[in-house]
Amino acid sequence: MWTPQEKFQCVAWFLETKSDAKVQRNFGTQYGREPPSQPIIRAWYRSFMETGSVRHKWRLVTHLFQTLTLHLGIGLSALSPVASTFFIKSASTRKQEKPL
Numbered sequence: 001m002w003t004p005q006e007k008f009q010c011v012a013w014f015l016e017t018k019s020d021a022k023v024q025r026n027f028g029t030q031y032g033r034e035p036p037s038q039p040i041i042r043a044w045y046r047s048f049m050e051t052g053s054v055r056h057k058w059r060l061v062t063h064l065f066q067t068l069t070l071h072l073g074i075g076l077s078a079l080s081p082v083a084s085t086f087f088i089k090s091a092s093t094r095k096q097e098k099p100l
Helices: 004-018 022-033 038-051 059-072 081-093
Strands: none
Touching: 004 022, 004 038, 004 059
């Protein structure tokens, strides 16, 4: 597990060097432990560029609930867990309708 400070430092090194291999070397030298993998470094970089944060993307889940609430016109907290699961699954598998 990495701290938010370590994640941000990796992103800063990646912005500076444009090399995930150099980020891994810098991490090992700076922190004296196993560095994150290259895909993890790139995921932190993408997250930072898209959101300004290196935190996990829980916003996608939050966005799904907000979309369902707006679409259905109700609050999901009023639904039972079974109904919530049904609406989440049906919304994620729903096909886009073509405009007339």
